[in-house]
Amino acid sequence: MSSDWQAFWISWRFDPGLSLSLVLAAILYLRGWMRLRNRGARQFTPGQPVAFFGGLVVIALALQSPLEVFSGLLLQVHMLQHLLLMFIAPPLLWLAAPELPLLVGLPRGLRRQVAVPLLRDEGVRMLGRALTNPIVAWLLFVLTGWIWHLPGLYNRALTSNSWHVAEHASFLIAALCFWHVVVAPFPHTRRTSRWVVLPYLLLAGLQGTALSALLTFSDRVLYPHYQTVPRLWNMTALDDQAIAGAIMWCGGSFVYLLALSWAAVEIWNAPQALAGGGRGRATTGSGPSLAVIRHSETLGGHVAEKPSRWDLLAIPGIGTLLRQAATRRTLQTILLLTAGLIVLDGVLGPAISPINLAGVLPWIHWRGVLVLGLLVAGNFFCMACPFTLPRKMAKHLLGGNRAWPAFLRSKWLAAGLLALFFWAYEALALWDSPWWTAWIVVTYFAASFVIDGFFRGAAFCKYVCPIGHFQFVASLVSPLQVAARDANVCATCTTHDCIRGGPQGPGCQSDLFVPQKTNNLDCTFCLDCVRACPKDNVGLLAFVPTDQLAATGDGTRLWQRRDLAALLLVFCSAAFVNAAWMIAPVVALEQSLMQSWSIENRPLLVGCGILLTLFAAPAALLWATAALSRVFAPQRAGDSTLSALARSYLPAFVPLAFALWCAHYAFHLFTSAGTLFAAGNRMLADWHFASLSEAAAACACCGEAASWILPVEILLLDGGLCLSLFLAYRTAERQTDSSASALRAWSVWAVLLLALFALAVWILMQPMQMRGTLVLGG
Amino acid sequence: MPRAWIVLLFCVSFLCSGVTAFADGGAVVFSGESGPVRATLFVEPVPPRVGQFDLSLLLQDRDSLEPIAAYGAHLTLTSEAFEGDLVEQIETGMDRDSATNALLQSALIETERAGRWQVTLVVDQVNGGFHEYSFSFPLELVPRRARFWDVAIWIALPLIPLLLFLAGRIRRVARELSD
Numbered sequence: 001m002s003s004d005w006q007a008f009w010i011s012w013r014f015d016p017g018l019s020l021s022l023v024l025a026a027i028l029y030l031r032g033w034m035r036l037r038n039r040g041a042r043q044f045t046p047g048q049p050v051a052f053f054g055g056l057v058v059i060a061l062a063l064q065s066p067l068e069v070f071s072g073l074l075l076q077v078h079m080l081q082h083l084l085l086m087f088i089a090p091p092l093l094w095l096a097a098p099e100l101p102l103l104v105g106l107p108r109g110l111r112r113q114v115a116v117p118l119l120r121d122e123g124v125r126m127l128g129r130a131l132t133n134p135i136v137a138w139l140l141f142v143l144t145g146w147i148w149h150l151p152g153l154y155n156r157a158l159t160s161n162s163w164h165v166a167e168h169a170s171f172l173i174a175a176l177c178f179w180h181v182v183v184a185p186f187p188h189t190r191r192t193s194r195w196v197v198l199p200y201l202l203l204a205g206l207q208g209t210a211l212s213a214l215l216t217f218s219d220r221v222l223y224p225h226y227q228t229v230p231r232l233w234n235m236t237a238l239d240d241q242a243i244a245g246a247i248m249w250c251g252g253s254f255v256y257l258l259a260l261s262w263a264a265v266e267i268w269n270a271p272q273a274l275a276g277g278g279r280g281r282a283t284t285g286s287g288p289s290l291a292v293i294r295h296s297e298t299l300g301g302h303v304a305e306k307p308s309r310w311d312l313l314a315i316p317g318i319g320t321l322l323r324q325a326a327t328r329r330t331l332q333t334i335l336l337l338t339a340g341l342i343v344l345d346g347v348l349g350p351a352i353s354p355i356n357l358a359g360v361l362p363w364i365h366w367r368g369v370l371v372l373g374l375l376v377a378g379n380f381f382c383m384a385c386p387f388t389l390p391r392k393m394a395k396h397l398l399g400g401n402r403a404w405p406a407f408l409r410s411k412w413l414a415a416g417l418l419a420l421f422f423w424a425y426e427a428l429a430l431w432d433s434p435w436w437t438a439w440i441v442v443t444y445f446a447a448s449f450v451i452d453g454f455f456r457g458a459a460f461c462k463y464v465c466p467i468g469h470f471q472f473v474a475s476l477v478s479p480l481q482v483a484a485r486d487a488n489v490c491a492t493c494t495t496h497d498c499i500r501g502g503p504q505g506p507g508c509q510s511d512l513f514v515p516q517k518t519n520n521l522d523c524t525f526c527l528d529c530v531r532a533c534p535k536d537n538v539g540l541l542a543f544v545p546t547d548q549l550a551a552t553g554d555g556t557r558l559w560q561r562r563d564l565a566a567l568l569l570v571f572c573s574a575a576f577v578n579a580a581w582m583i584a585p586v587v588a589l590e591q592s593l594m595q596s597w598s599i600e601n602r603p604l605l606v607g608c609g610i611l612l613t614l615f616a617a618p619a620a621l622l623w624a625t626a627a628l629s630r631v632f633a634p635q636r637a638g639d640s641t642l643s644a645l646a647r648s649y650l651p652a653f654v655p656l657a658f659a660l661w662c663a664h665y666a667f668h669l670f671t672s673a674g675t676l677f678a679a680g681n682r683m684l685a686d687w688h689f690a691s692l693s694e695a696a697a698a699c700a701c702c703g704e705a706a707s708w709i710l711p712v713e714i715l716l717l718d719g720g721l722c723l724s725l726f727l728a729y730r731t732a733e734r735q736t737d738s739s740a741s742a743l744r745a746w747s748v749w750a751v752l753l754l755a756l757f758a759l760a761v762w763i764l765m766q767p768m769q770m771r772g773t774l775v776l777g778g
Numbered sequence: 779m780p781r782a783w784i785v786l787l788f789c790v791s792f793l794c795s796g797v798t799a800f801a802d803g804g805a806v807v808f809s810g811e812s813g814p815v816r817a818t819l820f821v822e823p824v825p826p827r828v829g830q831f832d833l834s835l836l837l838q839d840r841d842s843l844e845p846i847a848a849y850g851a852h853l854t855l856t857s858e859a860f861e862g863d864l865v866e867q868i869e870t871g872m873d874r875d876s877a878t879n880a881l882l883q884s885a886l887i888e889t890e891r892a893g894r895w896q897v898t899l900v901v902d903q904v905n906g907g908f909h910e911y912s913f914s915f916p917l918e919l920v921p922r923r924a925r926f927w928d929v930a931i932w933i934a935l936p937l938i939p940l941l942l943f944l945a946g947r948i949r950r951v952a953r954e955l956s957d
Contacts, residue, residue: 160824233843
């Protein structure tokens, strides 16, 4: 074998994403197929996995083998690649009747909470119906082929990786639609007579012949790219083009002929079906996706679907560890020691943020880990909060049996303190002041000690702690919630140990009664209720992220509370204000205002800015949107005031705001994580435990953002936007009497959410650095 | 339902992540002969932009056009801020390991300077020989695209679930109105 042929055979392009997708599809299919076979579904034959795996292998060959690598040098290789994607892989995949096995093969939670709702969605069903309509599928297939073979587009695909991927994706999708009509895989029924398949294939073959003839008999090279690339194996570009045309002609015709013969044999063998269409018409116009669900429920429904949710505490090892009170105390002790180091370094160390633990640990690492933890799990920081560690001692010293004043039993104080915290953050430049940071930590300890020492329960957590309240609101979007595993067990419970406490341990210090708990608000994940419940009926259960905010019935009244609305408003608007105050245009605006108005007192200006942007402007915007939505769609009786209407929609803004918090804090974590080592090294060097490494300090902070960070940030916003739009629609449905009114009311709120999404994207696209934390200049 | 849409969004984004993959290949920027060899250089992306770009070389026998396997290749890129004023020079070797196509050798180059560059390619040790063959050609690097275009696909992702969602709701409204 010559060296260039050897080079050809070893030129593979491994794409991890594609390979993973194909392997995952194979595993899911096999799992589902075996489950269906075990349940006696005779429609699933041993040949089907072979066809499915064959289809996947053909896709892998087309997109990862030397065919892909050499497609830019030889048109015939490119044509072979397209032939595999359009004529071989799709029919093989459909012959495997893959939809049902893939659905049944999914893990139960994913199937029930993701796949089935998606397939049931009216939009998805419409799309499915449209794409499997013979006329639409035929046109899509033919037009895709012709449009991509236009010289301009073809050349673009050859010189741009993105366009090449788009070309292949559209070929595969169009071909899947086309061959779906021909194969009509189980459980679908043909929507037209089987006879229609004959002209369907014949006409497709004819147009394919025309396209291949154009390539084969053209006396000029149609795609200039192939004229510029070096000729391999002494083959001219025109010869290459003619061979490519022949491959398309012969290969395509062969597959069409095979399919025509198969359709003809099917018609021959089933003459009785002529009148009613091949396999009978679909019984309803419900669309293909519903057919899949129906059959999955029929065939897969024999397996008892446990009603229970996924429970973190049920995982061996992790569950046991989390249940132990000692685990919480250990975590609290670790954070207490860390807080001690922060205070020590903040007071005694240099006033240079990036090399001081008080400058980096709270503002870069803790915040980043905190929001990511809330995103993927829940409010675990409150669980490990060091401020509450000496609570028992405080209560012992100061009495600890007074009731929290009635006039303070709301979220007003917490919302105000949270706003004050954001003001202090900007006005005192906390991120750049280790000294202030250290004293805030000390003050926090003192406040929690005194309040918890004087008052009953966890008064500080429930009514005061601004950080805790930030987490309470953020954890409304978290997937985990402390909840009862089985409501029936709670219904028969008479001791209520989860709130009152019992022989197994104290009850909830925040006075949350587990059976009535509908969200994470006020829940510190202390797990006292888990330990107290004698029936082991409390777990850390997984919920759909919007379940907590999309409350129905009595839950809706919760969001009408004005104090709670104020807290949500601060949380949502601060997400934008806190991120925006980091970017150059806003800093420049602030400086220009100070200059033009000759303001010397920056804290005062920041205070006015905070009042305007955290409260006044957002409230006015909400009020105006509520007014507009009421104009567009009449509301149900009872929600008469604009303020009440605005409060109803406010929870819908939480996911988008939380996404921005995550994107913002994760950015700092990802770009400046190394500061921990620099600051730690500096502190150890100060105490003569290590030698100072200047290189570590110089490289640790504010490094250039990797290219993947911005897409990840925007992806977080994408998710937040989708959840917010969905919650707004649920609210609109509740607030109005008809689908048309709900859609009109929702559209007004959707415009506001989209505008906020655009604003968030704009903020994230600005250069964002921790001002003042760059050691060397900046 | 919202979880379904989010998972769909992430699946689509996972598949889209492959779009940005960098690879050797792309368009031919130079083809020329020197001594017994013919060199063709490809650039990716097209047009080459500041930031990272990839230059790949296919070396062939001038007469038979048979690809040559054994040779060394070195690139020197010299930027010209304006006529004759040397402001930046990049030197790099090319190798087969960084090329997906085993017929090629390639080099990944990174610069922040847009404008006209002069590229000099020196090929030596062709099939173990001692001769050096030199090629020179200009290369125009266009400025970086607006940052928005690098993430436009990510920004537009919610459109897919949003449009599907809207289509379903509008259909429901239409059905209710017709009833």
